[in-house]
Amino acid sequence: MDPMSGNLTNPVEPPQWNSKPAWKLPGWAEPVIVATILFGAMILTRRRGYRILGGKPGPYRSYLDSSQTDSARSSDELLAYDPENEDDAQEYTAATKQLPKERRICGVLVHTPNTSRFKNNIHSRILQRFPFLIEMFYWIINYAFYRMTSILSQRLFAATGIWAVAEAHGLAVLEAEQFGWLSVLFPIQEKDVQQWFMHGHQDALTVLNKVYALIHIPGTVGFIAWYYALAPSHPTFATVRRTMTLTNFFAFIIFIFYPCMPPRLLPKEYGFLDTVRHDDAQSVWMSGKYVNSLAAMPSMHFGYAFCIGCTLLYHSGIFRTKLEKGERRKNLFWKTFYLVLGLAYPTLILTTIVATANHYFMDAFVAFCLVVVAFFCNKIFYVFLPLEDWFLWLLRAEKPIPSTGERFRELGFRI
Known part of the structure; x- marks a missing residue:
């Protein structure tokens, strides 16, 4: 590696820090922010007109199931099956017959337990009242898998x-960017971006350090909460969720088998500065015993941001000639808002991860590729539906019908 890496060394004179270290958010603040977002979304998307305790459950249809509303209906009635707002290719099985569910996995018919018999159990009714709890559970599993990497x-x-392996991989990434066959995709070097900020734009770099630390987890969780509430349908939301989850799992595999040191942790002769340490810009979610600090490849900061940006562009409706059922055409303000935000957010995150020397350009490029592959392959998660059925059966719980978009379409909102 010495002969090869010698070409990569380009020591720079460390500029003086003119900006003071950024303010530090208390360790408890991030969990409080994330918990507020999650539980706020849980309340916002709750099943209205449905009580957890009391009453006799019976068939009930939501506002979206009919062109007319019936305010006289009992608030205790259970929701009927809504095929337009269901996801994960679930097939309806009559609750009265309690027949086994039929799943087709890779062309193979699989029978799983029908959990509808547990619909009146207290935990089932809690889930039916707050269906966003299922989404919270999915992302807890994601975070647990990340910790294991x-x-x-x-x-x-x-x-x-x-550590030595991760450093060698980091240098290999730099060498591929500058001298490999893909070098044409990377005309700008990471150290040049960081040095531009260090010379005359340190206050902006301090802001980017905080963006890196504080936006990734709260921003992604906030996006999931927002899109669950406003997506035109739950299948559309589920496609985005599965895409992000599959991108996660692709990245986790790479984290395990290709540990990669971020630029800021490379030896100083390669010209990178650890601005994160200067500003103490480390997220509480990315610190601790089980955090993988050698997981630069790929950049999930950019992977999430790219997926969110694409979703915002889709949500704007600008690039679609046909809207989904029940979706209304947005006015010029909202179209422009989602267009600008959809382009600006990934751009901001890309600038942030490079300027703070947390990632290489190659990390963002690989993340982009993984998101594209995950989008076209996201339905692979259908293979886990039988496992989910059995898990719910063991818990004696019925999976709730999602409430995605109900409240906002009920009120006639076009955002």
Whole structure:
């Protein structure tokens, strides 16, 4: 690696820090922000007209199931099956017969337990009242898998030393960007971006450090909450959720088998500055014993941002000639708002991850590719539906019907 990496060294004179270290958010603040977003979304998307306790449950149709509303209906009635707002290819099985569910997985017919018999259990009724709880559970699983990548990667490279391996991989990324066949895609070097901010734009870099630390998790969680509430249909929301989740799992595999040191942790002779350490810009979610600090490749900051940006562009309706059922055409203000935000957010995150030396340009490019692949392959998660059925059966719980978009379409909002 020495002959090769020698071409990459370009020591720079460390500029003086003129800006003071940024203010530090208390350690408890981030969890409070995320919890507020999640529980706020849970309340906002709650099933209206449905009580957890009391009353005799019976068939009920939501506002979206009929062109007319009936305010006299009992608030205790259970929702009937809504095929227009269901996701994950679930097939309806009559609750009265309690027949096994039929799942087709890769062309194979699989029978799983019908959990509708548990619809009146208290935890089922809580889920029916607050269906967003299911989404919260999915993302807890995601975060748990991320935490495991550090442990698995360290064990895999215990003999050779994961730090040395990650450094070699980081240098290999730099070498590929500058001298490889893909170098035409990377005309600007990461160190040049960071040095531009360090010379005369340090206050802006301080802001970017905080953007890196504070937007990734709260911003992504906020997006999930927002789109669950406003998506034109739950299948559309579920497509985005599955795409982001599958991108996660692709990235987790790479984290384990290709640990990669971020530029800021490379030896100083490669010209990168650890601005994160200066501003103490480390997210509480990305610190602690099980955090994988050698997971630069790919950049999930940019992967999430790109997926969110594409969703915002789709939601604007500008690039669609046909809207979904029940969706209304947005006015010029909202179209422009989503268009600008959809382009600006990924651009901001890309600038942030490079300027703070947390990622290479290649990390963002690989994340972009993974999102595209995940979008076209997101239905692979259907193979886990039988497992979900069995898990719910063990819990004696019925999966709730999602409430995506109901409240806002009921009120006639066009946002």
